[in-house]
Amino acid sequence: MTRRRFYRFLKYLFLFIAALLSLFPLVWMAVSATNASVDVVTGRLLPGKHLIENYRKLSQQANVKLAMVNSFRNSIVATFASLVVCSIAGYGFEIYHDKGKDFLMRLLLLSMMIPFAAIMIPLFMMVGKFGLLNTTTAFVLPTISTAFLIFLFRQSARYFPSEIIEAARLEGMSELGIFFGMYVPIMRSTYATAGIITFMNAWNNYLWPLIIMQSKDSIVMPILISNLIAGYVTDYGVVMLGVTLSVLPTIIIFLLLQNSFAEGILSSMK
Amino acid sequence: MGQTLTLRRRQSLIGWLFIVPASVLIFVFYFYPIVRALWLSFQTGVGVNLQYAGLFNYQRLLSDNVFKLSLTNVFIFLIIQVPVMLTLALILASLLNDPTLKFRGFFRTALFLPCATSLVSYAIVFRSLFALDGFVNYLLTALSIIDKPINWGGNPWTARFLIIIALTWRWTGYNMVFYLAGLQNIDTSIYEAALIDGASGVTRFTKITVPLLKPIILLTTIMSTNGTLQLFDETMNLTNGGPANATLSVSQYIYRLSFQYSPRFGYAAAISFVIFILVAILALIQMRVGDTR
Amino acid sequence: MRKNLIITLALVLVIALSGLASAVEITVWCWDPLFNIYAMEEAAKIYKEINPDVTINIVETPWDDVQTKLTTAVMAGQLNTLPDILLMQDNALIKNVTNFPGVFYDLTDSGIDFSQFADFKVRLTTVDGRNYGVPFDNGTAITALRTDILEQAGYTLEDFTDITWSEFIEMGKDILAKTGYPLLSSVSESPDHVMVTLQSARSWMFDENGNVFIANNEVLKETVEIYVELVKSGVLVQVPDWEQYIGTINRGTVAGTINGCWIIGTIVAQPDQAGKWGITNVPRLDKAPNATNYSNQGGSSWMVLNHSPNKDVAVDFLKHTFAGSVELYETILPSSGALATYLPAGDSDVYNEPHPFFGGQPIYADITEFAAKVPAVTYGVYNYEARDAVAVAISQVLAGWDINSALREAEETVKFLMGP
Numbered sequence: 001m002t003r004r005r006f007y008r009f010l011k012y013l014f015l016f017i018a019a020l021l022s023l024f025p026l027v028w029m030a031v032s033a034t035n036a037s038v039d040v041v042t043g044r045l046l047p048g049k050h051l052i053e054n055y056r057k058l059s060q061q062a063n064v065k066l067a068m069v070n071s072f073r074n075s076i077v078a079t080f081a082s083l084v085v086c087s088i089a090g091y092g093f094e095i096y097h098d099k100g101k102d103f104l105m106r107l108l109l110l111s112m113m114i115p116f117a118a119i120m121i122p123l124f125m126m127v128g129k130f131g132l133l134n135t136t137t138a139f140v141l142p143t144i145s146t147a148f149l150i151f152l153f154r155q156s157a158r159y160f161p162s163e164i165i166e167a168a169r170l171e172g173m174s175e176l177g178i179f180f181g182m183y184v185p186i187m188r189s190t191y192a193t194a195g196i197i198t199f200m201n202a203w204n205n206y207l208w209p210l211i212i213m214q215s216k217d218s219i220v221m222p223i224l225i226s227n228l229i230a231g232y233v234t235d236y237g238v239v240m241l242g243v244t245l246s247v248l249p250t251i252i253i254f255l256l257l258q259n260s261f262a263e264g265i266l267s268s269m270k
Numbered sequence: 271m272g273q274t275l276t277l278r279r280r281q282s283l284i285g286w287l288f289i290v291p292a293s294v295l296i297f298v299f300y301f302y303p304i305v306r307a308l309w310l311s312f313q314t315g316v317g318v319n320l321q322y323a324g325l326f327n328y329q330r331l332l333s334d335n336v337f338k339l340s341l342t343n344v345f346i347f348l349i350i351q352v353p354v355m356l357t358l359a360l361i362l363a364s365l366l367n368d369p370t371l372k373f374r375g376f377f378r379t380a381l382f383l384p385c386a387t388s389l390v391s392y393a394i395v396f397r398s399l400f401a402l403d404g405f406v407n408y409l410l411t412a413l414s415i416i417d418k419p420i421n422w423g424g425n426p427w428t429a430r431f432l433i434i435i436a437l438t439w440r441w442t443g444y445n446m447v448f449y450l451a452g453l454q455n456i457d458t459s460i461y462e463a464a465l466i467d468g469a470s471g472v473t474r475f476t477k478i479t480v481p482l483l484k485p486i487i488l489l490t491t492i493m494s495t496n497g498t499l500q501l502f503d504e505t506m507n508l509t510n511g512g513p514a515n516a517t518l519s520v521s522q523y524i525y526r527l528s529f530q531y532s533p534r535f536g537y538a539a540a541i542s543f544v545i546f547i548l549v550a551i552l553a554l555i556q557m558r559v560g561d562t563r
Numbered sequence: 564m565r566k567n568l569i570i571t572l573a574l575v576l577v578i579a580l581s582g583l584a585s586a587v588e589i590t591v592w593c594w595d596p597l598f599n600i601y602a603m604e605e606a607a608k609i610y611k612e613i614n615p616d617v618t619i620n621i622v623e624t625p626w627d628d629v630q631t632k633l634t635t636a637v638m639a640g641q642l643n644t645l646p647d648i649l650l651m652q653d654n655a656l657i658k659n660v661t662n663f664p665g666v667f668y669d670l671t672d673s674g675i676d677f678s679q680f681a682d683f684k685v686r687l688t689t690v691d692g693r694n695y696g697v698p699f700d701n702g703t704a705i706t707a708l709r710t711d712i713l714e715q716a717g718y719t720l721e722d723f724t725d726i727t728w729s730e731f732i733e734m735g736k737d738i739l740a741k742t743g744y745p746l747l748s749s750v751s752e753s754p755d756h757v758m759v760t761l762q763s764a765r766s767w768m769f770d771e772n773g774n775v776f777i778a779n780n781e782v783l784k785e786t787v788e789i790y791v792e793l794v795k796s797g798v799l800v801q802v803p804d805w806e807q808y809i810g811t812i813n814r815g816t817v818a819g820t821i822n823g824c825w826i827i828g829t830i831v832a833q834p835d836q837a838g839k840w841g842i843t844n845v846p847r848l849d850k851a852p853n854a855t856n857y858s859n860q861g862g863s864s865w866m867v868l869n870h871s872p873n874k875d876v877a878v879d880f881l882k883h884t885f886a887g888s889v890e891l892y893e894t895i896l897p898s899s900g901a902l903a904t905y906l907p908a909g910d911s912d913v914y915n916e917p918h919p920f921f922g923g924q925p926i927y928a929d930i931t932e933f934a935a936k937v938p939a940v941t942y943g944v945y946n947y948e949a950r951d952a953v954a955v956a957i958s959q960v961l962a963g964w965d966i967n968s969a970l971r972e973a974e975e976t977v978k979f980l981m982g983p
Binding site: 007011012014015018019021022023024025026028029032043085086088089091092093095096097098101104106108109110111112113114115117118119121122123126141142144145146147148150151152155156158159175176179187189190192193196197200204225229236239240243244246247250251254255258 | 282293306366455456485521524538550553554
């Protein structure tokens with residue numbers, strides 16, 4: 001019994017240390033957002049009184065609202081489109097798998113193994129030719145379908161009991177009906193994970209918007225941050241406020257969706 | 271018999287319809303540019319003056335010491351960091367999957383957040399933590415583990431260690447989230463049965479969790495292998511490839527060749543293809559081992 | 564009657580069209596709101612009075628991003644996505660002009676008087692005898708020192724003026740022993756310090772013909788040796804990154820720094836140290852034949868894009884502002900510290916104002932005086948390749964390598980990168 005307790009103690013200790021290490025840079029970032037630049041570079045760890053001043057400077061230097069709105073629009077469109085297209089495909093690859101589809105899946109996986117820098121110029125040429133520069137469409141198009149998400153949904157579909165499908169087919173449900181009516185609700189935790197990851201990737205995407213967004217009005221958050229650290233003199237308090245603001249949406253989305261991790265397959269079937 | 275066959279055919283056809291939109295998008299936005307890049311890799315020259323040169327760029331690679339060093343670096347990261355990170359993520363996920371655990375939501379959020387943290391702030395924090403007069407050296411000297419401060423960024427192996435720590439810090443929670451989602455799909459009655467049989471925590475982990483999570487472990491392994499061989503952010507922002515290129519990654523070298531040096535896109539494309547082939551081979555092996563139904 | 568009507572209509576049309584055509588927008592890519600962007604905005608105001616139909620549209624773009632977008636657009640053959648004017652780092656100017664022929668507008672015969680700019684700066688923006696950039700900000704190197712710490716050890720700013728590196732190191736050791744303060748700090752993987760010293764002796768990593776000049780470059784060797792001695796003696800501390808470099812200055816853990824004069828913006832950010840700083844010229848090499856006490860670090864220039872349909876307007880704009888308006892430089896100096904390399908601006912009263920943070924020293928006049936004496940070198944097409952290779956060599960020498968073999972390896976690396 002005491003040994004059991006000791007293990008329990010060790011478990012909590014381990015988790016607490018891991019959580020502490022994970023949170024430290026984040027807390028440091030948020031605290032620094034309230035400090036003057038000189039305090040940030042001299043390593044002050046206590047909250048300061050410069051938050052309002054930093055915010056004033058930030059909004060003078062950059063159009064945070066515009067960048068936030070653009071980033072939100074781009075990321076949300078990208079996430080929704082991705083989830084729909086990739087989850088149907090992942091489901092299709094697993095449930096109806098045969099030699100041909102397995103081969104195609106492997107082929108698609110190859111697409112994520114080449115550095116973006118290598119395909120950036122041809123992609124830019126395509127977008128330019130279609131006249132899509134500075135548009136959400138251009139931002140979203142190459143990111144909708146990714147081998148990684150398709151693969152994630154394919155692997156998750158493996159946990160989808162085939163008896164359910166058979167039963168539903170006997171009841172006369174259409175294939176698409178089974179997907180939307182049975183698979184989607186059961187795989188809620190997978191959708192939550194995929195949603196968070198896709199949103200985060202779209203939100204943090206830097207290189208692609210950098211080359212296709214040429215006008216002032218299409219600025220997104222990562223570019224706003226990169227503008228803040230480009231000068232001869234960097235105001236680190238302002239930078240820290242900027243990065244704190246840019247991280248918040250991902251955190252909020254995670255908090256909103258994380259409850260679905262707590263629900264298992266059984267609870268959602270009941 | 272004849273009817274089941276047509277039914278199967280019908281289902282197979284529906285299956286194709288499910289996968290066509292995604293596949294077409296990947297062919298247009300990945301494979302077409304990749305073929306363009308392959309063509310580019312057969313051309314040599316600086317800036318816009320490019321000429322066809324066959325396999326010349328690939329030959330040139332063989333005598334490029336910086337490329338060889340960068341390849342060695344990413345393999346060192348791959349061999350050491352990926353297994354450590356994935357094991358850690360698995361352990362954390364299975365600890366967090368316990369419904370009786372207190373503060374689950376807090377732990378889950380805290381452990382996930384590093385990958386959401388802005389690269390800019392995390393690089394600044396890490397560099398100052400590992401500075402000569404930074405917190406890590408302070409702690410290690412206070413605990414008498416070392417007698418004088420370590421210049422983390424100044425020595426090839428400590429700099430590599432710094433990158434490995436940073437990668438593990440940033441990506442463990444990311445992988446953990448996939449395992450958590452996977453664990454949600456496992457019927458809890460299996461665990462309950464094992465508990466009744468008196469299986470210890472370690473046994474449950476190795477005999478139930480790991481085998482059942484195999485599809486997701488395969489996914490994360492391919493992802494991490496790919497991510498490590500294409501490593502860029504950490505080496506660029508934490509050590510800038512130094513000291514003496516000991517942490518230079520292949521992607522960072524590609525970046526230098528494309529955007530910092532006199533641009534040699536043909537040569538950079540050839541390097542991309544070497545990476546492409548290496549990752550593809552590794553992924554193929556991983557699929558062979560892990561993708562069984 | 565009808566004829567008149569047609570003529571009238573045609574006239575109306577012409578006037579309407581010319582009215583449309585004269586409303587021109589000039590797009591500019593540059594970075595730094597407190598410095599370049601601010602200067603550009605002020606220039607736009609001045610030009611508004613000369614040509615009210617022209618608006619200047621500034622798109623904030625950091626230098627690395629300017630380079631990425633420029634390279635991508637040129638390689639993709641989509642020059643129409645580029646702006647009319649962009650700001651170019653001087654150390655990348657020759658590289659871009661050489662590798663992307665025809666992309667930048669040749670300003671040689673544009674009517675801009677380049678003799679009005681500091682000589683070294685014009686040299687950095689010239690390729691094959693043609694001018695491609697309107698020189699802008701001043702990267703003249705300075706030694707900035709904490710006069711209060713010097714005083715503690717019994718030294719003055721005067722003792723650090725017009726000196727050699729061996730004198731500098733001697734005094735540095737003495738100050739370190741007496742006060743515990745190192746004189747300098749620098750970012751460990753950055754070769755900036757070595758580059759400043761190299762240019763001060765009119766030497767570079769390439770010879771006049773553009774060939775690599777590293778392994779047998781005695782000046783470079785002396786420079787690296789000095790850097791190693793600075794580190795080994797503790798007179799210079801190496802820090803892992805730029806933030807910590809700034810930290811050493813703002814926190815006051817070092818007694819000074821050597822850098823481009825734009826570092827002043829960082830120094831004055833710490834109000835606690837007001838009145839405790841002074842500036843002087845940089846130390847010169849002991850052995851190098853052309854050694855001087857003047858050098859340059861950083862800086863950028865305005866370039867006009869050749870494809871721009873409004874390049875004549877863009878040139879006219881630059882001619883009347885950055886290449887012709889003392890008033891512009893007088894406006895931007897006090898609030899941004901943006902020092903010009905436009906020599907007529909140096910005679911202005913604004914430049915001779917004493918600076919309270921630097922104990923009343925007229926630092927801008929001093930820097931302008933230094934700027935006129937900076938040795939002119941050509942950075943060359945393969946500047947970035949050479950910088951990285953020399954940075955590796957410095958790390959190797961610090962780790963105990965023999966200096967000759969480290970520089971030989973650096974030369975091999977650059978030669979490989981320049982190869983077919």
